[in-house]
Amino acid sequence: MRRRERRPRCRSRRISGTIRRVTTSVTLQVRRLGHADGLPLPAYMTAGAAGMDLHAAVAGDVPIEPGAIVLVPTGLEVAIADGFEGQVRPRSGLAVKHGISLPNTPATIDSDYRGEIRVPLINLGRERFVVTRGMRIAQLVVAPVARVTWDEVDELPSTARAGGGFGHSGV
Secondary structure (H helix, E strand, O other), rough: OOOOOOOOEEEEEEEEEEEEEEEEOOOOOEEHHHHHHOOOOEEEEOOOOOOOOOOOOOOOOOOOOOOOEEEEEEEEEOOOOOEEEEEOOOOHHHHHHHHHOOOOEEEEEOOOOOOOOEEEEEEEEOEEEEEEOOEEEEEEEEEEEEOOOOOOOOOOOOOOOOOOOOOOOOO
């Protein structure tokens, strides 16, 4: 059965006589693969959460030794709407408590990618970490993408910062 792709909608709410844009709502198609049976779909854990938690669709425990990188399947394929991207980001609790992060954060899921979402986890901690089935391993943020057209010039407009880079404003 083929579904029609829904276009993003902006939801607004009136607060103290003013209208404020709250969210952009978009419906995405998701396909659950066999090894993700019984696992929840990505979900926002709080009303104000920007990211949805992704779960590990592993058959058994997956150890990650300090310094190692492991590609963890989620068992999900998604169709990101045109004009959007999926950003896979580390979970702050795993990062702070265990040193678990993503080596390419944020990882990008392009709107034309249709394969399984797999999350590269790196153990930056000092102890072995074990990924278990259903563990919340990362966050998925769906965000709009701007398409750029280049205008090559001989000089750029000046700014007060100019070419000041890392640490330019002090530590």
